[in-house]
Amino acid sequence: MYAYDELDRTLINERVSEFRDQVKRRLSGELTEDEFKMLRLQNGVYLQLHAYMLRVAIPYGTLSSKQLRRLAHVARRYDRGYGHFTTRQNIQFNWIKLAELPDALADLAEVGIHAMQTSGNNTRNVTSDQWAGVAPGEIEDPRIWSELLRQYTTLHPEFSFLPRKFKFAITASAHDRAAIKIHDIGLRLHRNADGETGFEVLVGGGLGRTPFIGKTIKPFVHGHDLLSYVEAILRVYNQYGRRDNIYKARIKILVHELGIEKFAKEVEEEWLQMRGSALAIDDSVIEDIRSRFAYPAYEKLPHMPDELKKAAHDPHFEAWRKNSVALHKVSGYAIVTLSLKPVGGPPGDATANQMDGLADLADKYSFGEIRVGHEQNLALPHVARRDLPALWRSLDKLGLATPNVNLVSDIIACPGLDYCSLANARSIPIAQELTRRFANHDTANLIGRLHINISGCINACGHHHVGHIGILGVEKNGEEFYQITIGGRADENAAVGTLIGPAVPYGEVADVVEDIVEAYLALRARPDELFVDTVKRLGVEPFRERVYATRQER
């Protein structure tokens, strides 16, 4: 866990006071909605279909048990008893009242949580690998650099009025769990040929109306140059990024239109002017940040304790262990992923009772720490393997032990038309039906790793472009239709999926997905060829034929 200092606490508290005054003036009529809108957005407050929505940041996906309990408190006291974890390590409350928002934010501020820059045309919440600091083989903890960027970009005047929103993601592992290639700037910590640690910098990734996979702008940037290089990118974007057309305002469009070589040249010229400036990061700054992350005092524990051997006779426990438990960098410990995708449930939702229960389990079994992943699942990052059976029993009681992580029913979905004022079609009921269709654990295991992503509109909050199967809701003549893409992925081999054919109506989506999965099972070269690899090998045509052969094209 990172411990905020006095400056952070003062900043958050001052922002709450400022927003309290702004809300008061709005409710009295002193501020018009036109004047107030940008102020509320800067504090993560949107207006959705039924109510205001508050989006709260969980920087680099790390939460303490105390913070999770406070989120539960906000859900219970100011909302309807639950929250929705998003694809960018945020949590959203869907039913919050404007008049009560300052109190909710004050309650969150007491535990160092805020909603600053979770909306608006500024640098957003810096996201990272939910296994940061505990993943085997990781170069170093990427949260240290995430925190550096968080401090640097928070309320930075030059980044507060960008042409459009701007998102960073950082990973330090070979396997990318942070989806860095679909971010405005993606950073991959790695070692160069000389054994030095630095960043591969990617730029111009993003989804939405015009999806692009990020391109490498510089293969290696030393850590002490990170801020100056990032600032050079943002300056070029600030200068040349379009402000006349919202659909062309993201940096990905600028990179695409200029070409990565020309864009890189512009950045390089800018960078050379400031490289040795005050933005050069001294080692002591990094060490100071590192020192504020508290790491657990791990014990020396056996990898295969008696408790685990005994529990291995329970097939339900074993199914969960094999699915949801991952190796930890410290022997005797494990990383446990908690699925927020129960059969028939809305993806990413957690009730206040679940949050409180999980906070208690984190205290008991995970040094009081919880992680949030972009797949809309949670994780306990430091669980002693001897405690896994007891933890599983407790998680099961909380409804947090569904053994479907990375399987077909581990669906990423945006709130869709049930909540969102931008959506054209519903996402959640589609996800719910799919989790029912693929509820059988043996079938899901037979299918293997398969990511389904659902977005209720082209803004792509459900990351449908990079789903192995992507589902995009559209509106046709007043009815909900869904376009299906296959072959996308969000990891280190990120790719945008290919449309398989005409959109299908709401009632046929689950059937179509079943057809695609059946086609895959028949076409895969061997049982361990993943869905996405079969699509890469064969292209979309065999899947298209399977889906549309028996359906009339509309």
Place this chain on the structure above:
Amino acid sequence: MTSPLEQKKIKITGPSVVTGNRTWDGVVIYRTSARGWSAALSDAAIVRTSDEARSLLAESVADDVGAIGAYIAPVEIKDTGEIKPGNLREHIRAAGVTIDLPVSA
């Protein structure tokens, strides 16, 4: 969300209402014929011509403290006189989410 200014160009093709969200809590509300707001669609003022719609919208937008994001939305009038939302989005706004909430009310 379609802004009221854009909607000024829109010609309505059937019975419509003006709807928005209540400022202090965001609840869905409808403009009434008594120049107020109600959370019940049945209380909504019905307009049938583009001029009426524009006029009702202008009056609604002027109440910046009472509601935000006011816009014209289509409705259906049943033979019984009951007012029904005219599309899925408005149906969901009027009736609530189409799924069970994780926590029962």
